[in-house]
Amino acid sequence: MMPPSDALLLDAPPDLPAALLAPQAGCMNCDLRPVSICGALVDEELAELAQLSERRSFAAREVLTIQGDRSDVVFNVLAGTIRLYSLLPDGRRQIVGFLLPGDFLGLSMEERSPFCADAVVDSRACCFRRAGFQEFLDRKPHLLRRLHRAAVQEMTMAQHHLVLLGKARAEVRVLSFLLHMRRRWSAIGGRSSVTVPLPMSRQDIADYIGLTISTVSRTLTALERDRRILIVPDGVRLLDLPGIEASVAGG
């Protein structure tokens, strides 16, 4: 199998979905091999795919899909951050994931979307009508294969997150989250790997890792007091990366 070829990126039309350009993100507690879809396509296929798609922008808070609603669109995040969540009857919210550039939304191909999704910050996405995307997929088994790998990997990621929610203490949850975000951003953008951007609110973080906003805040404060992290605007700087990685692995 051909390795993800960065060379292809240069030739790709500018409006291509980011998934074709960016590798998939790693999981919370392990480094999964990124799945690039790009390598599986030749230029004319990329162009055709770009034609099928339509770019859309979403303001912060704007809703992409509503739990239980019909939705026949597949999104591929280009920029920004999307949160995927489940709304409980009592008003609480469990965020099942943050979608960063390159991630897909709506792959489940169910008539009704199983979760809500909205934009955390202003974001852009590449949209396909499901039918058209499906049809393209049907004609390109090699693309389907890549997509399948991506789906299986996302499942494994979900299962790792499951371990975290089932077993970890508050501090480990927060640290795992920070490491997770660091890995994801570095997989996408190659930004500085010590400062981790956190576009989402404390409440979002809490709803993701199964804590309350107070506990998240307290834990972050404690970590900063212990000189393990440094809280900066819109992010966190990891001061003791090896130490942090050790305490997450150990707990």
Add this chain to the structure above:
Amino acid sequence: MMPPSDALLLDAPPDLPAALLAPQAGCMNCDLRPVSICGALVDEELAELAQLSERRSFAAREVLTIQGDRSDVVFNVLAGTIRLYSLLPDGRRQIVGFLLPGDFLGLSMEERSPFCADAVVDSRACCFRRAGFQEFLDRKPHLLRRLHRAAVQEMTMAQHHLVLLGKARAEVRVLSFLLHMRRRWSAIGGRSSVTVPLPMSRQDIADYIGLTISTVSRTLTALERDRRILIVPDGVRLLDLPGIEASVAGG
């Protein structure tokens, strides 16, 4: 798309993997449409697939895969129950899922299996060498499509479980688990839908729903005291199904 055809079952060779016969299980808190793989194949394909496979038996406690080990086998559970879990450095264990007849293990196609798996009770499985299975898949895009749907669905299941682990109280966790098991067994076997078989131990249940064995036991006892369930050997009888469903939905 052709609906799952039960008629095919009668003609299928006896050694076929159960996944081709049984629909996939539903998820913890919602009824996902079962994904049958059977309908996608014609007789000669079924026969070819059967040839690729090898039946194996596992005694209770026998290990199928070890976290991090190389594994180039794909299992399809035929009978029994397999537990899929992650072992934490401190010895604790988070069970990520129970595999019942029809479920796949090892689909991730990673060189190293991300989780441990062992048999809860004496079980049988249909094994494929990964390369052969992969190659068969590559020649049958329609099968890959089915498998992909199954994977996406399993991911959605994992995400629902995630919601449970992140947000639910002990009683809801236990009740959700019972409903989940009831739905899965009824999807497979069509057994009595009031008595839910529980082949796994209390400890297993606890490690699955993120509680301790004491809490599981206490909660079950309390539910029995309130005449909502009846504990029977190797299972539980649900006495107030509508009431239980309501209290689970309510958060």
Add this chain to the structure above:
DNA sequence: CGGCGAAGTTGATCCAGGTCAAAGTCCCGT
């Protein structure tokens, strides 16, 4: 039958993290 080990139940106590409420901080528009 009796005795032993594994699994399950139950009780007493503890504490991590939830809850509630009060400051504090940041950002934006005027």
Add this chain to the structure above:
DNA sequence: ACGGGACTTTGACCTGGATCAACTTCGCCG
């Protein structure tokens, strides 16, 4: 610079479930 609203931090208190430790039940084998 000022005021207001949203977000965050912090404190005081409370509780659900963890922990630890009997005790009971069951299955199994001699």
